[in-house]
Amino acid sequence: MTTQFELIRNPFGKLVLTTTEGVVHEGVSPVRAFPVQAPEDGISLLNNDGKEVAWIDRIADLPAAIGALVSEELSGREFMPEIARINSVTSYATPCTWSVKTDRGDTEFVLRGEEDIRRLTIDTLLITDIHGIHYLIRDLRELDKHSKKIIDRFL
Template structure:
């Protein structure tokens, strides 16, 4: 595993370029979260296209601002996992049913095919897959509003 001391830039084609402390240059690297739900800003591997790790970031907050911005931008461009802030309504408590939700990315609706598409992640988080394979996150089902909790209880 490589040292966390490296330079990260974008080339003229928009690809990330990592230069190690030893001067080794890797074009087209990608950051990958080790724990995307439980600790999204900690434990980020920087890998080549074949998956080989060339750098490790313990905590994104500890990185220089320019590297932090490049890594964050790259991750946000590749990952799409909206966080559900509130379940506004469901068409039925039997599946399949349509959920209308408020997320950190705006209002949307999706079809829940079956109760098995709601998975517990850790002690308090839920991952809900819609009929198109998009995953929605509920970070903490115990701190979400009462109305949403009541709906979730019907499906869990």
């Protein structure tokens, strides 16, 4: 596979992108264009000034070594646990504490207000806690009856 750039990690752990023209960009950061709907498609590589220096249509289309670097960097920067079950809430009035089971383990967080639950699609929700951490419910239909009942009280 041919790419329009080379990507390596320097001794300081920063990604270094070199274009086919020989232009070197140190400390590039990958950013997903569609982190929920299409996390493996549409990745922008940004320089330190936040300007796009390269575009990746699909991680799977990259050479394996470059794809691994991009995926590794993304996973180190992103933290968005997926809620699998809502165990309990302290109150149906906000602010309240939610006890949830996620793909990263059990946790609790404080929901500041109902406006911190955003519907991304008909079945996908993004919940932001009081500290700005995002929790994803990828598919409401896959939640158990108890969890759905709690969500319905807030929507």
